[in-house]
Amino acid sequence: MKNILILGATSAIAQETAKLFAAEGANFFLVARHPDRLAAVAQDLKVRGAAKVETQAIDLNRLEQHATLLQSATKALGSFDLVLMAHGTLPDQHACEQDVAKTMEAIQTNTLGPISLLTHIANLFESQQHGCLAVISSVAGDRGRQSNYVYGMAKGGLSIFLQGLRNRLHRSGIQVLTIKPGFVDTPMTQHLPKNALFASPQQVAQGIYRAIVKGKDIVYVPSYWRWITWVVKSIPEGIFKRLSL
Amino acid sequence: MKKNLSWGRYPQVQPRATLPILWQSDLPHLTGYPTSVLPRGFGRSYGDSCLNEDGMLLDTTPLMRLIHFDAQQGIIRCEAGVSFADLLQFIVPRGWFLPVTPGTKFISVAGAIANDIHGKNHHKAGTFGAHVIQFELLRSNGEQLICSATQNTELYRATIGGLGLTGLILWAEFKLKPIHNACIAMERIRFANLEEFFALANQSDRDYEYTVAWVDCLSAGPQQGRGIFFRGNHAHEGFSKSSNHSFRVPCDLPDFLLNRFTMKIMNGLIYSSAPPDEQKIVHYDPFFYPLDAIHDWNRCYGKRGFLQYQCVIPYGQHEETTQKILSRVARSGTASFLSVLKLFGDQPSPGLLSFPKPGVTLAMDFAFRGTKTLQLLEDLDSMVCEMGGLVYPAKDARMSAEHFQNFFPQWREFARFIDPKFSSSFWRRVTQDSTRSSS
Ligand SMILES: Cc1cc2nc3c(=O)[nH]c(=O)nc-3n(C[C@H](O)[C@H](O)[C@H](O)COP(=O)(O)OP(=O)(O)OC[C@H]3O[C@@H](n4cnc5c(N)ncnc54)[C@H](O)[C@@H]3O)c2cc1C
Ligand SMILES: NC(=O)c1ccc[n+]([C@@H]2O[C@H](COP(=O)([O-])OP(=O)(O)OC[C@H]3O[C@@H](n4cnc5c(N)ncnc54)[C@H](OP(=O)(O)O)[C@@H]3O)[C@@H](O)[C@H]2O)c1
Numbered sequence: 110m111k112n113i114l115i116l117g118a119t120s121a122i123a124q125e126t127a128k129l130f131a132a133e134g135a136n137f138f139l140v141a142r143h144p145d146r147l148a149a150v151a152q153d154l155k156v157r158g159a160a161k162v163e164t165q166a167i168d169l170n171r172l173e174q175h176a177t178l179l180q181s182a183t184k185a186l187g188s189f190d191l192v193l194m195a196h197g198t199l200p201d202q203h204a205c206e207q208d209v210a211k212t213m214e215a216i217q218t219n220t221l222g223p224i225s226l227l228t229h230i231a232n233l234f235e236s237q238q239h240g241c242l243a244v245i246s247s248v249a250g251d252r253g254r255q256s257n258y259v260y261g262m263a264k265g266g267l268s269i270f271l272q273g274l275r276n277r278l279h280r281s282g283i284q285v286l287t288i289k290p291g292f293v294d295t296p297m298t299q300h301l302p303k304n305a306l307f308a309s310p311q312q313v314a315q316g317i318y319r320a321i322v323k324g325k326d327i328v329y330v331p332s333y334w335r336w337i338t339w340v341v342k343s344i345p346e347g348i349f350k351r352l353s354l
Numbered sequence: 355m356k357k358n359l360s361w362g363r364y365p366q367v368q369p370r371a372t373l374p375i376l377w378q379s380d381l382p383h384l385t386g387y388p389t390s391v392l393p394r395g396f397g398r399s400y401g402d403s404c405l406n407e408d409g410m411l412l413d414t415t416p417l418m419r420l421i422h423f424d425a426q427q428g429i430i431r432c433e434a435g436v437s438f439a440d441l442l443q444f445i446v447p448r449g450w451f452l453p454v455t456p457g458t459k460f461i462s463v464a465g466a467i468a469n470d471i472h473g474k475n476h477h478k479a480g481t482f483g484a485h486v487i488q489f490e491l492l493r494s495n496g497e498q499l500i501c502s503a504t505q506n507t508e509l510y511r512a513t514i515g516g517l518g519l520t521g522l523i524l525w526a527e528f529k530l531k532p533i534h535n536a537c538i539a540m541e542r543i544r545f546a547n548l549e550e551f552f553a554l555a556n557q558s559d560r561d562y563e564y565t566v567a568w569v570d571c572l573s574a575g576p577q578q579g580r581g582i583f584f585r586g587n588h589a590h591e592g593f594s595k596s597s598n599h600s601f602r603v604p605c606d607l608p609d610f611l612l613n614r615f616t617m618k619i620m621n622g623l624i625y626s627s628a629p630p631d632e633q634k635i636v637h638y639d640p641f642f643y644p645l646d647a648i649h650d651w652n653r654c655y656g657k658r659g660f661l662q663y664q665c666v667i668p669y670g671q672h673e674e675t676t677q678k679i680l681s682r683v684a685r686s687g688t689a690s691f692l693s694v695l696k697l698f699g700d701q702p703s704p705g706l707l708s709f710p711k712p713g714v715t716l717a718m719d720f721a722f723r724g725t726k727t728l729q730l731l732e733d734l735d736s737m738v739c740e741m742g743g744l745v746y747p748a749k750d751a752r753m754s755a756e757h758f759q760n761f762f763p764q765w766r767e768f769a770r771f772i773d774p775k776f777s778s779s780f781w782r783r784v785t786q787d788s789t790r791s792s793s
Contacts, residue, residue, distance in 0.1 A: 121416070145379030153419035157444065296376055296416070 110191045110241070110321070114138045114182050116169060116226060117196025119146040121295035122245065124153070125314030126193060131157040138182040138189075139164045141196065161186070169196055170217050172225045179229050188237055191321065192230050194223055194244040199297050205259040212259050219263035224270055231274055234283045241284040243321050244271055248289045248329065251338040254354040275326060287327045288317055291334040358411060361652055362400035363659030364722050364751055367407035367779060374413040378433065378524055382412075384494040390777035391494070393518040395435060395462030399469065400662040401751030402779040403517050409777060412522055414464055420444065421525055429487065431527035434464035446638070450530035451588065453485035459643050464489075464523040469748040470515030470705040472698070474564035474584075474642070480701030481710055482528075483514035489526035494775035498524070503704065512771035515705030517747060519772045519781055533588045536596075538564070538641040540586035542632045544625070548579030548680070552673055552714075555697045558585045564641075570621040571693040571718060572614070574684050579677070581695070582628050584641075592635035602649040609656035612721055614689040621691070655721045663690075663731055664717035664746040665738045666698060672714045675741045679716060679734060686730045690718035707768045709746045717749070728752055747780060758784035 110130055115123050118139035127137065131154040139147050139154075144166040151162040163185040167178055182189070200215035223244065234240035249257050250264030268287050275285035292298060292307045308331050316330030329335040344352070358369055370389055373382060384391055392406035394413050417433035418440065424430075428450045432441070438452060438459040445451065454466075454473045461471070470483040479485070488502035491513060499521075501510035513520045545551050551567055558565050562585040569581035645651055652660070667675045676695070683690060693716070700712040720727050735757045738745060744761035745753055759765055765785070772781075781787070 124419075143377075143379070146377050149377060149379065149419055152421055156420040156423050296374065299374060 110135055112136045112138075112186045112189045112191070114140070114186075114189050114192045116140050116192070116194045118164070119143060119150055120195040120197070120245075121297075121310040122290065122293060122313050122317070123193060123195035124150055125310045126195075126317050127154055128157055129314060129318045130191075131155075131159040134158050134160050136161040136186050137163070138185050140167060140169070140178065140182075142166055142168050169222045169226070170214075172222060175222075175225050175229055179226075179233065183233070189230075189233070189240060191241045191243065193317075194226065194242075196222070197245065197297070200259050202255075202257050202259055215259050216263050216266075219260065220266045220270075223267055227270065227274060231278060231283075235278060235281050238281050239283065241286065241321055241324075242271075242274070242278075243284075243286040243288060243317065245288045245290065245317075246271065248291050248334050248338050251289070252341050252349075256354060284321075284324050284326075286320055286325055288320065289327065289329045289334065289338075291329070291331065291337070358394075358397065358405070359659075360400055360402060360404050360751070361398050362661055362722075362749075362751060363652060363655075363657075364661060365402055365405070365779070366659065367402070367405055369406050369411045370408050372411045372413050374416050375435075375522070376416045378417065381492060381524075383496065384492075384522075384775050385496075387775075391775055392778045393434075393464065393468070393522050393776075395465030395468075396437065396460050398456075398458055398461045398465065400749040401747070402783065403469070403747050403750070403781075404465075405779040406777065407779045414522070415462060417524065422527075423448075428530040428532060429527060430530060431525060432463060433525045434489075434523045435462045437462055438466070442638075445530055446533070446536050449533060451533045451638070453529055453531050454479055454482040455642055457643065458646055460646065463526050463528075464518075467514055467523060467526060468516060468518045470703055470708040470710075471748070472710045474566045474696065476701070476710055477559045477565065477697055477699030478563050478701075479531075480699070481515075481703040481705065481708055483703045483705045483708065484701060485529045486514060486704075487527045487529065489513070490524045491521040492524055493521045494773050509771055511704050511706045512768055514703065515708035516768070516771070517707065517778065517780065519776045519778065521773045521776065534590050535588075535592065536638055537589035537592045537594050537635050538586040538638055539589040539592065539635050540564075540584060540633070540641055542628060543583045543585075544580075544628055544630045545583055546580050547577065548673065548677055551579060551581065551583065551695060554583045555695075558583070559697060559699070561587075563587050565696065567695045568624070569680075569693045569695050569716075570625050571680060571683055571690045572618045572621050573625075574681075578684070579680055580625060581693075582625065586641060589635050594635055594637040596637045596639040597647075600647045600649060603651055603653040606653045606657040607655075609658060609721070611656070612654060612689075612691060614687060617689045617691045655719075658722045660719055660721045661727060661731065661751055662717060662719050662749040663734060664715060664749045665734065665743050666709065666711055666713045666715040666746075667738065667741050667743040668711060668713040671741060675737065675743075676714055676716060679737060682733060682737070683718065683730070686726075688720055688723060688727055688730055690720055693718045706764060706771075707747075707762055709744060709748070711744070713743065717746075747784075750780070753784065755784050755786045 119141040147164040205212040246268045247264040249261040250268045271287045294307045313330045320328035389409040391410045394411040415435040417435040420432045422431040456471045466482045470481045565585045567583045
């Protein structure tokens with residue numbers, strides 16, 4: 110993977126994943142909102158072996174800017190072998206129930222923004238006939254639960270979009286990887302009490318790296334989440350609706 | 355699940371809150387918080403120097419980015435929370451090694467500075483602090499100071515070995531050591547008693563960069579002080595890969611598992627299964643970090659936790675004193691499983707409150723068994739104190755204020771550099787100041 114575009118490059122998971130590719134001398138174009146944070150990440154990747162690192166600070170909720178963003182990224186690095194999409198927010202479910210604007214904002218960041226970006230990138234990749242699109246969704250998207258269904262829907266919608274995209278792009282030789290992490294100890298989950306199910310961003314990054322290199326379609330990280338969600342998904346709805354999950 | 359304990363899991367006290375420090379560009383205003391604050395790395399200190407009961411911990415492990423690497427000079431600058439494990443992965447393939455490393459690689463750069471850690475090469479290289487060129491310190495008044503041997507010198511000296519009390523280290527720059535490859539040419543030699551240990555150590559310290567000994571603390575009589583001596587140098591040639599096998603202790607093991615009897619059997623086995631003398635080329639991992647292959651090994655001691663005791667006895671009557679300490683431990687009926695002996699050299703450290711000084715250092719682990727354990731360690735403190743030695747704060751959870759102040763008479767001078775907002779459970783204990791956690 111020579112040329113890599115990372116959306117949400119300051120995310121803890123994205124940083125750890127980028128380090129693994131930096132060690133191989135990759136080139137990066139990093140995108141997130143805070144320029145100072147982007148600069149710190151860029152510096153780290155350069156020291157670790159990245160050949161070239163460019164950054165752009167932008168709010169990815171501004172869909173109208175996506176086309177020009179991708180133009181400047183393409184201009185900076187030529188073309189891309191890998192796009193890692195890692196930006197996202199974990200909305201407060203309770204607050205969303207009281208205020209639909211919060212729900213809409215969560216969907217904007219976690220679903221609509223990604224769909225807009227993916228549409229542009231898919232066309233780009235289709236014309237170059239190669240590339241890997243690795244997108245961080247979540248195990249939360251595998252089934253709606255009362256404690257987290259706004260985020261769950263946003264990620265679930267994204268997962269289904271990716272499934273369709275994979276089907277479409279397969280014949281062009283493009284890998285579409287849906288990444289489904291379980292709980293990860295990052296700033297996003299800072300407020301949650303930690304338990305044994307929490308993985309470190311390093312552990313998750315290793316899983317993502319291997320899935321990209323091996324050309325996988327869907328990856329659960331850590332892998333035991335595949336079985337946890339399998340159990341959760343197999344509970345009949347009549348019973349499921351009574352559970353407090 | 356309890357978080358934020360120290361490695362010994364004693365004392366089991368909790369902070370009121372933990373604040374992660376995520377970005378250097380986004381630092382908190384520390385004066386705005388109601389309690390005292392204490393920086394925290396990976397919590398690999400054994401006692402309470404990384405604890406702040408009812409106060410706030412500043413978690414610096416998210417500060418994990420590299421800033422600059424000078425491949426010619428072997429100088430690295432990185433954020434405070436970068437781990438030795440991460441650094442090794444980066445520097446070893448580039449032909450460099452850590453100037454000083456402890457027995458675990460799961461520690462942070464700032465933690466290494468704050469405890470001014472030492473390693474198996476203390477007799478050659480001194481402490482980690484001696485290799486630190488500069489660092490940036492955030493004080494609670496918002497000042498950000500670059501500290502080095504020529505700039506803010508007093509704070510530089512106070513922060514090295516300063517137990518996290520002088521401010522928050524944001525990044526540090528230090529010198530690395532050139533190597534040829536990832537291997538160590540090592541030798542393992544059995545010794546039958548303390549006398550043999552001292553002879554081996556004195557003879558090895560000239561030609562070997564790394565020396566340390568495991569000692570069987572449970573053997574008595576003529577076998578007292580028997581053990582295995584390890585010495586090594588960075589290899590010039592050779593190839594050995596690190597094995598990726600690691601294991602995690604899944605839960606607290608029952609208290610009774612590690613008792614005097616089982617330890618005696620294990621110690622006996624370790625001693626007698628070692629060949630009398632063996633030479634081989636090994637990867638640096640098993641040489642420096644044998645315990646890291648067992649994640650959470652501290653849980654073997656059960657849920658009451660354990661205490662580590664590390665002292666240094668200055669040269670002079672060090673041989674008799676070591677003997678006396680071992681006898682006192684053997685008599686106590688409490689057992690130490692992992693006991694380590696090493697000779698410290700006389701390389702000076704810039705640190706004002708640093709622990710190492712020329713002499714023999716002895717480290718032992720004791721399962722916590724209430725007052726019996728505390729009484730034993732208190733007795734050892736008195737013996738160490740009498741000989742002009744001292745006890746390592748990074749591993750302490752219980753020494754008396756009186757002993758601490760005897761061991762570190764410079765503590766009052768050091769106290770001038772403490773940031774008024776910073777405090778720790780350790781510091782309140784050894785200065786008898788119980789008022790500061792919520793100041
Ligand atoms: C298996 C094992 C073997 C060991 N072997 C050795 C050894 O051979 N030699 C040796 O010297 N030690 C040894 N130790 C102890 C260990 O090296 C030290 O306790 C080390 O300081 C732990 O680093 P940490 O990152 O876990 O810091 P913590 O334990 O979390 O904190 C240590 C101190 O650093 C301060 N600190 C942390 N971050 C900052 C910051 N950003 N700014 C300012 N202060 C900060 C804290 O306030 C605290 O006072 C060993 C420990 C273990 C578990
Ligand atoms: N942590 C978990 O438990 C977990 C579990 C499953 C899935 N995930 C997913 O994993 C991904 C990475 O999350 P993380 O845990 O690493 O969290 P994180 O460290 O909080 O990262 C989230 C990143 O998204 C960026 N971002 C948010 N909104 C943005 C916007 N509007 N425009 C541009 N960038 C924006 C942020 O960068 P700036 O603030 O600099 O803009 C931030 O770096 C997310 O998609 C998340 O949903 C996380």
